[in-house]
Amino acid sequence: MVRRPGFVAVDLGATSGRVMLGIMGSESESEGPPSKVELVECGRFANGPRADDDGALRWDVRALWGGILDGLRSAGRVASERGVEIRGVGVDSWAIDHAFLDASGDLVADPFCYRDPRTDGVADEVYRRIPFADHYAVNGLQHLPFTTEFQLVAGVSTGSTTEKTGSASGGEWARAEQLLLIPDLIGYWLTGRRVAEVTNASTTGLLDARTRTWSAELLGRLAAEYPELAGLRDRLPELVEPGAAVGHLLPEVQEATGLGDVPVLAIASHDTASAVAATPLRDGAAYISSGTWSLVGLELPAPVLTKASRAANFTNELGLDGTVRYLRNVMGLWVLDECVRAWSADDGAPVDLPGLLDAAAAEPGGRCLVDVDGDEFLAPGDMPRRVSDAVARLGVDLPGTRPALVRVILDSLAASSARAISDASSLAGVVVSAVHVVGGGSQNELLCRLTSKAAGLPVIAGPVEATALGNVLVQARAVGVVSGDLAALRDVVRSSVALRRYDPEPVR
Secondary structure (H helix, E strand, O other), rough: OOOOOEEEEEEEEEOOEEEEEEEEOOOOOOOOOOOOEEEEEEEEEEEEEEOOOOOEEEEEEEHHHHHHHHHHHHHHHHHHHOOOOEEEEEEEEEOOEEEEEEEOOEEEOOOOOOOOOOHOOHHHHHHHOOOOOHHHHOOOOOOOOOOHHHHHHHOOOOOOOOHHOOOOOOHHHHOOOOEHHHHHHHHHHHHHOOOOEEEHHOOOOOOEEOOEEEEEHHHHHHHHHHHOOHHHHHHOOOOEOOOOEEOOOHHHHHHHHHHOOOEEEEOEEEEEHHHHHHHOOOOOOOEEOOOOOEEEEEEEEOOOOOHHHHHHOEEEEOHHOOOOEEEEEEOOOOOHHHHHHHHHHHHHHOOOHHHHHHHHHHHOOOOOOOOOHHHHOOOOOOOHHHHHHHHOOOOOOOOHHHHEEEHHHHHHHHHHHHHHHHHHHHHHOOOOOEEEEEHHHHHHHHHHHHHEEEEEEOOEEEOOHHHHHHHHHHHHHHOOOOOOOOOHHHHHHHHHHEEEOOOOOOOO
């Protein structure tokens, strides 16, 4: 019996990691290219920043690695039981954060989390030396205070913040021989090869959005202003595009997982890039990759680097097949998730989220909108109090109930996304016909309905597992199991998942 091809997607998020086995085709498809993908979850493990001895927020990447190995072992067992041949492994994760390797190839320290306050004020300092307009003309990135570039400057600058976190010049940076973004670090541990996949590298602030290469101009100016970073270019690895072969599983990884000589393939390793690749877009459609963050925008053939785009704080991140993800980072379900976490701690038991959302749907909408993108909502902590304080500052007398607070949060998230869609449409000269919501937020019916109402556009929800699907499909195309352009990959997505449509209509 011919075994069906399968691909393992390692999908690392800011709150959890997963290992998914993508099985191509179905048992009834006996010939021809597979028309669908079945995803099987083979491992799930918690993730989140933890405070080190100095109080700095870092990622426990060794714990992630252990979860990945467990998931790969499980994927091998499932593949054997299902008569599937594993043909590749791909890794995606959140962007911006990075690890340093020393001269021996060992981890210098656990990577900092972008939510750590060590970058407070650093972007403003950098912009005084290298104006934001000069940055944007090259990298096309929106202002975010924790971009990789600013983390690097924080790591070599003197001052109480960087000294407190132990990353001042002469510390971790002095020991660093190589910088690897999170998915590339995992790829290195899997194969022994160090590369930088371009979609994730495009979020560092160090890449030229037009040429898809490291920017000699920005790197040169950064080194001139911060001499400690003069060796940065030599620490950046070779860039590769999605679909490139990174290597094969190392013998020790094969032994630990029970997998054979399986290739590891570069995919669109920024999780949003993989999600957008699997979003069944048609001409004129916008997207919202809805999770901890909401990434709201359009897929374009080239970056938009105008003054108006810069003023609107839109970003040009790179996507699959030479595309650009023209988008704005807006707050996603982080605020709601942090409220639920706080309430669960108060109750000593998990909150009934479906019941809470039903109750929120019965609340009157339009009481008020808070700026959920405000800096006060960025860090973990007492989120219900912060949202309540923001409502109070607006002079609104909101009932002190959880459903009322949740309704304000979701109304505000929907309004923020609708503004970003409208702005993207205007700045890129694209008439938006619909909005695709993918990721975990696509399961939130109330949020989808509110977004459709706020944007005045139909919302198509799904797939939930867009990131894993995009990861798997890029691998499958790289080894020839499927073929064609992005539209062909999205046809496979449409055949694989059920989509739900919400049309603009009155919502309480």
